[in-house]
Amino acid sequence: MLTSEQSGGSIAIHILNLEPGFSAGRHHHSNEEEFFFVLECELEITIGSETRVGGPGTFAYAPPYSTHAFTALDKACRVLHWNTPGGHERLGSAMQRLEGQDGVSREDTKGTMEAHEYFFHDEQVYIDAAARLSGTK
Secondary structure, rough: OOOOOOOOOOEEEEEEOOOOOEEEEEEOOOOOOOOOOOEEEEEEEOOOOOOEEEOOOOEEOOOOOEEEEEEOOOOOOEEEOOOOOOOOOHHHHHHHOOOOOOOOOHHHHHHHHHHHHOEEEOHHHHHHHHHHHHOOO
16 A cells, blocks of 8 residues: 555555464564554554454554554454564565475575564564475475
């Protein structure tokens, strides 16, 4: 909807289309604020130690450094999602560049994710991503 480039780096706004069961595990962003507005579905959102399930119209805010996670429950989910400053959305392109390369390692995926402000609290996320990107999972 609005890329970092279009906003001069100040914000990125897009729609997240999440498959049922999709989960972004516990993570944080050191320099970004993250906002969620549920359009369709029920989304489980954890920010800090508080977990809530919200349907259409639910708003959530994750300030910098706050541990947060979200899961699309039993239906496909559409969420208006934005980050400030922008740049958060570039991870997808960076991960696509790794896809199909021989020997993608946990260090490769961790380095790429962390360079794009995604700091996951479970090392298994990086291991699973490396396996998926190198075609072994």
